[in-house]
Amino acid sequence: MRLPAFSQRMLLLSIGTGSTHARVLAVSSGRKREGGAALERSCRALEQTAAMPVQLLKIVKGKLETQLPSHLQREELKHLQIGLDHTNKYFQGIVILSYPLTKLGDGTDFFKIVLQDDTCSRINSLNVLIYGKMAEDCAKLIRNGDTFVVAGFKVAESPTAKEDGRHACHLQVSEEAGSAIYICTQPSITPFSETTSASVAPKYVYTPLNCLKDGTVVNLYGIVKFFKPPYVSKGTDYCSVVTLVDQSNVKLTCTLFNGNLDSLPKIYKNGDIVRFHRVKIREYNGQMQGITSAGFASLTFDGTVGAPVVPRASSKVYTFIDEEQKTVEELRIWAASNLSVSGPEAKLSDVKPMMFFDLTCQLVGKAKVDGSSFLLKIWDGTKCPYPTWKVPVEAKELEGDKVLLHHLRNLAVDVLVYDNHVQLAKSLKIGSFLRIYSIHTKQASAKNEDISSHIEFHLHGGTCYGRGIGILPENNPDVEELKTFLECVELTDSQNMESTSSLELGDTFDNDTDLESPLQRCQQLSATVLTDHQDMSNTMLKTVLNSRAPQQYRIRAKLRSFKPQKLYQSVKLHCSKCNTLQEVPNGDAFDFILQGCEATAPNPELQSMSWYESVMWTTQDENRRKITIHFVKHYEMLQRPENTLLMIEGGTLKEIWKLTRRFKCVIPVKSKEDDLELLDLSAPFLLQGNIKYYGCKKCSTPKSIKNLSSLAEKREPSWEPTEIAQVLGIEPLQYVFVMKFTLVDGTGALNAYLFDYEKFFQIPASEILTNSFLQQKMEMTMNTLSPPGRKLDDLPWLECFIKSYNIADGTKHQVYYQIFDTTVAEDVV
C-alpha cells in the first residue's frame, strides 16, 4: 500500500456482524499533533453511525502490522477478464470518483466508485459497484484520492464502457459474495484548517427523494422545479417554498423559514441545483414535505451544463468536496435531458397586452402609492412596444435619480406591486438588479378617446405561480449580461428612443432644460458628418454628374429615397479576398445542416483530449440524440463560461443558441475518424453572442481543429473571430450594409452606394439582424435622414464624400458612386 512515511495510525473495522471474511480496513494518517484527535472523532462518528467494532492499530515506519492475507496476489487491470479465476487475487487502485449512495429497486444500498490503476501512468479506470451494507459503509468512508483494495470480487461486463470510456469490465462487490475491502485514506493536506476538521467530520449522506421517511432529518440534492422567492410571511420570518426533483423523478416540496433573508437558498431560476443539509421530513396531506430544521443550510448552483460549479452558500462555512461537484454535474446532465425548465422570461420589448412573465431588470425609482400598493420604476434597456402606464404619485414620494429617470422616461416602466410584496419592495435599493417573477401585463381600455390605451404592469398580491421579487447579485450571469446591455443603451441619447418625428416637435411632455431639445439642434446642420478631408470644398451634383470618373467629391445633398427599404435585405456577407457578396443564410439552412449531422455519432476516441474536456449525454426523447460538448481548456483548466470556447456535436439550433448566451464562443463540429471537423461552410464556423460567423467557401481551406489549442495556450485567449478563422484556415465573411441612396441637391440627382461595415451608421452590420435595439436605432436613423411622407424642403442636409468609379458592363462603361469617410451625426444616432 502507498503510505506516507511519517506517523500513521490504522483503523481496522470489521463489518457485517457475524461475517468473518468481509471486512473494511481503513488506514488513516495525519500529522502528529492532529492525527489522534481527528482519528478519535472519526472513530466516534463511525461507532455512532455504523455501530461497528473499532480497533486502533499502530503502523511503524510505514509498515502495516497487519498485512493483507498472505494468499492474496495483486491482479493487474489488464488481466481482469470475465471467466478468469480471481479467487486469490486483489485489485488495488486510487479512488477518482464516487457517486452518491443510492438504493436499488429492491431497497439494497448501492454505491459506485471509479478506480484508477495506480501502476500505470496512463489513465486507466474501472468502475466498482458495491452493494448492501458494504455500500453504506464505503459511502461513509471513501474520499477521492484514497487507495482502495478489494478481494473476492466478481468481474462482469460493464454496460457503460462505451459511454464512460472506462474498462470493459466492472467489479461487483458485496458482503454476500464474500468480498473484502481495504481502504487507505489520503493524508490531510492542511491538518489545522477549518476544511480539515470538516473533512474528518462524518461524511454527509444524501438521501434520494424517493427514499424519504417521515420524521427524519436528511441531507438532499435536487433540481429546482418550482420556487417562490423569499417573501415576508405572516409570522416572524421570511418564507421560501421550493419544489425539488432528482433522478428518481420524485418531487419534494420544502417550506423554508428564516428571519434572515440570506439564510434562505439563493435560487434565481427553475433548473438551479440545490444541496440542503438538515431538512426535516414530514408527511403532510399524504405527501412528504421538507421543512427547515435547526442548522438548516443550503448551497445553490447554476443548473447549466458546463457552467462552473460555484456554490451560492447560505452560510459562511460549508464543506464542498470534489465528488459533490460530480453530483451537481450529473444532476445538470440529467435535468438537461429529462426536465423542461424554460421559464416564462421576457424582455420589455417582448411584452404583449395579456401575459405573465419573469423580468430581469434594474430598479431606477420607487414610490409609495397607497397602503396596499407600491410603485417600482424599472428598465431592462429594451423598449416596450406599447405605450406604458404611468402611475401618478406625489413628487415628494418618488425616490431615484431625477435626471436618470428623465433620461429613461421612454424606456423605464412602472410596476405596481401589491399587498405582501410591498414590504420587500420598500426595502429595495435604487440601482439594484431584480428579477420580478410573474409580472402581469394588462391592457387598460381608454376611458377617454384622447388617451390611447396603454399597458399596465402589476405584481399581484399572494405568492402563487412563484409571484415575487428576487434580488440578484452583481455577479449573476444574467445581471452581467444586462449590465453590458444597459451600458450600450446609455451610450446613446435615449431621447432618440422616441418614435416621434422629434425634429419638428420637440418634447411636449416636459419642460426640463438639462437635456438638449431637438429644437435646439439647428435644422440646417448636416445629419451626417465627414470623418476626413475637412478642407475639401463642396461640389454640386450637376458638376459631379458631368465629370469623368474616377474622382472624389465632397457634396451636400438630401436623401430622397433609399433601397432596400427592408433592413434585412440590406445586410450581406462580403469576402474581402475574392470580393464577392452573398446573402446571409437563414436559420433554416443551419438547422438543416445540424439535422444532417445527427446521424454522425460522436467518436469516443475524441472525448476529453489534453486541450479540451468533454461531456456527453443522450437525450431522453424518442430520437435518443447524442450530444457532446467539448470545453476548450486554458492551461489545463476550465475557464469561466463567459471566457470559454466550446465545440458541440449533435446539438440542435435551439440548444446552440442557448449555449451562446452563456459561453463566449460556440463552434459546431462533427466527428470524423481521427479528429473533429467543422461542418459544411454553409453553416457558421463560429457563434459568438448573437453573431454567426461564416467562412467563404471559395477562399477557405479548413485546417485541423487541433489548431485551436494554440490559441488556448495564449496568456489570455481573446477568442477573436478573425484569429479563430485564421488558425482554422477559414477566410471569414464580413457582414456589411449594402444600400443605394438617391441623393439630390437641387442641381441634380445621383445614386450612390453605401458599403458599410459599421462606420456610417455606427451600428455593426454583424449585430443588427439579431438585436432589436440596434434595429430600432437603425430605423430611427433612417427616419431622420429620410423622414417618410416629408416634402423635400423639410429633409435634413447630408454632408458626404463620394467617389466615382467606372464599371465595364459588357460593351458599355458606366459610372458608379460610392459613399466613403462619412458617418451619421452623433445627435442622430
Add this chain to the structure above:
DNA sequence: TTAGGCTTTG
C-alpha cells in the same frame, strides 16, 4: 408561528 405552490388578474 409563518406555509403547506399546481394557481394569477386591483
